[in-house]
Amino acid sequence: MxxxxxxxxxxxxxxxxxxxxxxxxxxxxxxxxxxxxxxxxxxxxxxxYETKIGPRNGALVVAKAWTDPDYRERLMKDATAAIAELGFTGRQGEHMVAVENTDDIHNMVVCTLCSCYPWTVLGLPPVWYKSAPYRSRAVRDPRGVLAEFKVELPDDTEIRVWDSTAEIRYLVIPKRPAGTDGWSEERLADLVTRNSMIGTGLALDPSSLEDAA
Amino acid sequence: MTLPAEYLATPRLPLDEDGGPVFSAPWEARIFAMTVKAHEAGVFTWGEWAEALGAELAKDGDGSGETESYYDRWLAAFETLLTAKNVAAAGQLADLRKAWDKAAKATPHGKPIVLENA
Structure with a gap:
């Protein structure tokens, strides 16, 4: 799907x-x-206050999708319902769509209106997300924008840019990092950054958590 | 992020474990920040604000402090206080709302909504 x-x-x-x-x-x-x-x-x-809106619910959604294949399937089929299963619902009932990164495809989300940000799962939109340069360049030169976020992708990776609408908001499911076999959902959620769910970042490498500990 | 001590006297302010404010929607953070800035500009004292908010919250019968409804009341209290302080003239906020509504409807999706001239 x-x-x-x-x-x-x-x-x-x-x-x-x-x-x-x-x-x-x-x-x-x-x-x-x-x-x-x-x-x-x-x-x-x-x-x-950027990090002060709700918990980062989206990270839990991603971690569950990584560990539970049935949940992942439900999420890809109907993200609004799958996210609501975890108790996260928007006040305006916006329609969520999950887009999954693979070895061949990297997804990135842009929107020209700050209200088109899935804040129920991602919290407050960062200022750069609302900025005119990001909005225009993400579509025109996604690779250049990603480079500024220190994200380097192989040349043959296709980059898909999703423009949110008032009705549809996207959640990027980043690739699960290697070396995380057997990790619990809670532990995995710590690897899921906000930017990785917008597509301007990747999920953290497990070694980065060891550094912090 | 912690708040200045006097802000902690705000009735039923939702705080996280670090003593920072908690919001459930972007507009809530915006109205909170506007209240802080208006206070810093000397529009009202924090005591006056706490009183205005307290009066608004007292209208709520059961006092169940859900974050969403809390900031709905915060917004109402802020409008009331600005009107009482004569910062907002009668009908002025309603006119501005209408102007924003008109601006939004005239703006193609994907373009920032701008208020040409209120």
Whole structure:
């Protein structure tokens, strides 16, 4: 079952902000116009909370997919349901699609709107993810972007870039690192970085955990 | 990440084991940060904020402090306090919401939503 089988059921040609988002943006505009807040300084403060949204639920999803073939199959078939099995559901009921890295294919996710980030599984979007250079270059020059993230892939690895929509958010399942046979899900989850689930990183090498211990 | 001591007096603020704030959605982090910045700019004292939030939370009968509903009330309390402080004039926030809604609907998906002129 490939993620390519998924078609877009709706043709949404405009953006939509939820009632809550409208209220938050209205407040930000007001406070900015009055000179009480400076948007770059606000972003900087929010960045310090980046890891503070929920636990990194996505890492547990990936670790389970690595260890449980049945779960992996359910995840590839219907990621929304498989992720919900673990108790992680989004407030807006967004549709999740899992894309799996293999020896031949590397997946990478981009979106031009920060609201199109699967924060229920990945937490807060990093600032670079929302930045214009990443958004435009990820599509045009994925290899160059990956190099900046210190990810070097073999020349014959195909890179697939997935553009999220308001309805569909992607979760990259990175390749399971070698040398992790018999590891528990919890231990494996420590190897799954946020960037590896966006596709701008790989899962950590087991030796990196030994260094930290 | 820990918070300044006075912030810990915030009613029922959800904190993690390191004493940092916990959020369940990006907008929650945004409204929290805006409150911190407005306070730093001298719009209100943290005591006034704690009182406004406390009043909003008191409307909640059972007091079950779920993170989601907590920040819903935080947002309402922030709007109320800014209006009480005359930072927001009557109807101003509603007008801005309408302007953002219009801007979003006029923006093709994939482009950043920008408020041309409120």
């Amino acid at each position: 490939s993620a390519h089988d998924h078609d877009h059921p709706h043709d949404h040609d405009h953006s939509e902000l939820s009632e809550i988002e409208l209220r938050v943006r209205a407040l930000e505009t007001l406070l900015t116009e009055k000179g009480y807040i400076d948007p770059p300084a606000l972003d900087e403060l929010i960045e310090t």
